[in-house]
Amino acid sequence: MIRGWPLLLFLGSCSGQPAFAPGGIVSNNPCIDAILAEIAAPHQIAAVSVYSHESASASAPVGWARQFPALGTAAEDIIAAKPRLVLTGNLASAGTNAALAKAGLDVVTVGVAPTLEEDIAQVRHIARAIGRIDAGEALVTRIKQSVSTPPAMPHRPTAIIWQNGGFVAGEGTLQDELLRRHGFRNASSSFGLKSWGILPLETLIRNPPEVIFMPVNADGTEERAMSARVQLINNLRNKTRIVHFPDRLLYCGGPTTITVSAKLAKAREDILATQKKGAP
Structure with a gap:
């Protein structure tokens, strides 16, 4: 990952990476990016996780993710981005999250959901945080429909x-x-x-x-x-x-x-x- 946002901006202007817009939502977690791809309005997002720019590690569509600058988990890079909201997960250390809080940034943290109920709760939590409740509920409906009770099998393999x-x-x-x-x-x-x-x-x-x-x-x-x-x-x-x-x-x-x-x-x-x- 490129360290330091000014350098990232410079390289972005040379390499075709989209320009950074301060005051938006940033995510440094590929799982959160996947939810944002479904429920966020494009103008809300200022940056996504660096993992989402690579097909091997992305959960969000890579083409969607590459519309936005990429961030790692380093606190200094996130702080330099001057976001209004940081969405982060278990890839960020407790020290990183503490530094973000000390910098006065609004931080929403989600972990790894061990159950479908908690997974749905996380979608709703993120949707509320970004002001996209209806879009979040639409995603929740699709998730629930995907796991609706299947036809019984004579034998459970x-x-x-x-x-x-x-x-x-x-x-x-x-x-x-x-x-x-x-x-x-x-x-x-x-x-x-x-x-x-x-x-x-x-x-x-x-x-x-x-x-x-x-x-x-x-x-x-x-x-x-x-x-x-x-x-x-x-x-x-x-x-x-x-x-x-x-x-x-x-x-x-x-x-x-x-x-x-x-x-x-x-x-x-x-x-x-x-x-x-x-x-x-």
């Missing part, structure tokens, strides 16, 4: 979301709740995992669940670094269903919940179709 590096979303996470709401049984507990944990490939191969939601790059291609693992996991295709699931879908809630729900619903529909074909 076991599943895990297996992130790059072997990370698995366990009980007490938003991803766990979404799995359950879409008719799956999270198999993480059978491996002795709680909340987020690491599941070694060898352990996964010995006792695979019925469905593995597996990461791919933001452009939809398989991780090159994971090619050996992918080849090994492909050996399980006769035992388990492999469903592509980009890592970025694990970063945030908000509108990402809608995308995750669509992925899970499609997988459920495919399984139901297979079950019906196999029915006597």
